[in-house]
Amino acid sequence: MTEHDGRLTVVGLGPGDAATCTPAVLDALGAATDLVGYGPYLDQVPASVGGTRHPSDNREEAARARAALDLAAEGRQVAVVSSGDPGVFAMASAICEQLDDPAVRDRWADVDVDVLPGVTAAQAAAARVGAPLGHDFCVVSLSDNLKPWAVVEQRVVAAAAADFVIALYNPWSRRRPWQFGRAMELVGEHRAPTTPVIAATDVGRPGESVDVVELKDATALDVGMRTVVLVGSSTTRVVERADGRTVVYTPRHYPAGT
Amino acid sequence: MTEHDGRLTVVGLGPGDAATCTPAVLDALGAATDLVGYGPYLDQVPASVGGTRHPSDNREEAARARAALDLAAEGRQVAVVSSGDPGVFAMASAICEQLDDPAVRDRWADVDVDVLPGVTAAQAAAARVGAPLGHDFCVVSLSDNLKPWAVVEQRVVAAAAADFVIALYNPWSRRRPWQFGRAMELVGEHRAPTTPVIAATDVGRPGESVDVVELKDATALDVGMRTVVLVGSSTTRVVERADGRTVVYTPRHYPAGT
Numbered sequence: 210m211t212e213h214d215g216r217l218t219v220v221g222l223g224p225g226d227a228a229t230c231t232p233a234v235l236d237a238l239g240a241a242t243d244l245v246g247y248g249p250y251l252d253q254v255p256a257s258v259g260g261t262r263h264p265s266d267n268r269e270e271a272a273r274a275r276a277a278l279d280l281a282a283e284g285r286q287v288a289v290v291s292s293g294d295p296g297v298f299a300m301a302s303a304i305c306e307q308l309d310d311p312a313v314r315d316r317w318a319d320v321d322v323d324v325l326p327g328v329t330a331a332q333a334a335a336a337r338v339g340a341p342l343g344h345d346f347c348v349v350s351l352s353d354n355l356k357p358w359a360v361v362e363q364r365v366v367a368a369a370a371a372d373f374v375i376a377l378y379n380p381w382s383r384r385r386p387w388q389f390g391r392a393m394e395l396v397g398e399h400r401a402p403t404t405p406v407i408a409a410t411d412v413g414r415p416g417e418s419v420d421v422v423e424l425k426d427a428t429a430l431d432v433g434m435r436t437v438v439l440v441g442s443s444t445t446r447v448v449e450r451a452d453g454r455t456v457v458y459t460p461r462h463y464p465a466g467t
Numbered sequence: 468m469t470e471h472d473g474r475l476t477v478v479g480l481g482p483g484d485a486a487t488c489t490p491a492v493l494d495a496l497g498a499a500t501d502l503v504g505y506g507p508y509l510d511q512v513p514a515s516v517g518g519t520r521h522p523s524d525n526r527e528e529a530a531r532a533r534a535a536l537d538l539a540a541e542g543r544q545v546a547v548v549s550s551g552d553p554g555v556f557a558m559a560s561a562i563c564e565q566l567d568d569p570a571v572r573d574r575w576a577d578v579d580v581d582v583l584p585g586v587t588a589a590q591a592a593a594a595r596v597g598a599p600l601g602h603d604f605c606v607v608s609l610s611d612n613l614k615p616w617a618v619v620e621q622r623v624v625a626a627a628a629a630d631f632v633i634a635l636y637n638p639w640s641r642r643r644p645w646q647f648g649r650a651m652e653l654v655g656e657h658r659a660p661t662t663p664v665i666a667a668t669d670v671g672r673p674g675e676s677v678d679v680v681e682l683k684d685a686t687a688l689d690v691g692m693r694t695v696v697l698v699g700s701s702t703t704r705v706v707e708r709a710d711g712r713t714v715v716y717t718p719r720h721y722p723a724g725t
């Protein structure tokens with residue numbers, strides 16, 4: 210478009226602690242002239258990283274994506290900042306949606322777009338307790354902002370019936386207080402009441418909490434907007450170690466005849 | 468056990484390029500007196516990392532786990548090295564299985580065990596093409612070494628029927644030449660022939676290849692032991708950009724009535 214072709218890189222900071230943010234992402238942040246993202250995520254970018262920061266509200270993803278692409282079309286080096294992995298329920302799809310929109314996409318024809326992955330919340334939560342995602346698993350968002358609740362229910366039931374471990378993102382919000390309980394109820398139709406359930410909030414950040422309970426007690430968990438919930442399969446096991454730590458893992462083997 | 472309590476840390480190197488290995492993992496490798504892992508994974512650890520290297524064959528995971536725990540029980544600082552995320556079809560479960568085995572676990576009662584997550588192959592592959600994992604997805608290993616093939620089929624069908632994006636690990640081996648084709652056939656019973664399928668091999672390593680085809684042509688893909696395959700959902704879209712690059716993404720919205 211001009212002699213100064215812009216670039217947009219969608220980056221994931223990982224779960225929260227700087228030690229889990231990849232060098233590739235730190236390099237992209239360092240090279241950026243502009244950082245675009247939800248305010249609290251931008252606040253996690255080290256203060257030593259330069260570039261103009263453009264914080265936005267969490268609900269403005271499409272507008273934020275267009276603004277970021279416009280900056281890049283002007284020749285800027287733009288980093289779009291997500292927490293976790295930008296490819297998992299985050300900004301990478303929002304950017305791609307704009308690149309796919311025939312009403313606007315020609316504006317950004319000359320913008321290079323790249324995505325740099327990061328460790329997502331489910332992986333960080335799993336690592337804290339052992340290896341609950343060590344066998345086949347599903348990742349489902351419980352939010353019905355962007356998909357019908359009937360689809361959420363259908364997917365939770367399918368995952369439970371096929372004995373996947375299930376990672377639930379967005380399990381709760383003020384506008385959706387009952388959906389998590391309903392999801393646990395649906396899982397319980399296919400899974401024993403003693404199935405391990407892990408609720409992990411703010412892993413790698415101040416105030417981290419990781420709780421392990423049985424499915425029958427899951428609705429008593431303190432589940433919030435920044436919680437990820439992992440529901441074990443029929444083979445997921447809990448080990449109490451001598452030092453008092455609780456290990457949760459899913460074996461690599463799956464038995465015949467179950 | 469002794470005044471020198473040992474520690475075992477299970478680490479994931481990420482997909483292959485050093486820029487995607489987290490600082491936490493690099494720190495753990497640097498602190499290790501002993502590195503245990505499948506030979507080719509140990510070869511990815513930077514030569515500057517000290518410590519005695521104990522390479523093993525890929526099929527000896529239980530024996531490798533016990534050997535690593537024994538070293539830690541002797542007071543060594545042991546890093547067990549996986550590629551990708553050690554919590555996803557990798558060594559973290561193998562270690563936890565040993566901690567759960569009443570015949571042997573008391574030997575390691577005093578060993579501190581930690582898991583450090585990494586970016587797994589499906590995330591690296593997704594980032595290369597855009598955001599195919601941007602909506603609900605499943606992760607399934609096609610290997611029937613450790614679970615009955617009937618269970619694999621049941622899970623692929625459940626994931627396809629519930630319209631999950633599907634990430635397939637271990638899609639092929641010399642001993643399992645037909646399973647990938649069968650999985651594509653099963654998906655095809657629930658998904659359009661034009662559904663995008665991505666085959667990514669050695670992402671971030673020399674010889675990286677990433678191919679995007681339609682489901683009807685998926686069996687012609689060059690799928691090997693180090694390939695991860697991503698199968699789109701009904702909403703996954705392909706965008707051909709002006710610079711010739713192909714973007715594949717799954718929108719954040721899911722329509723009602725589908």
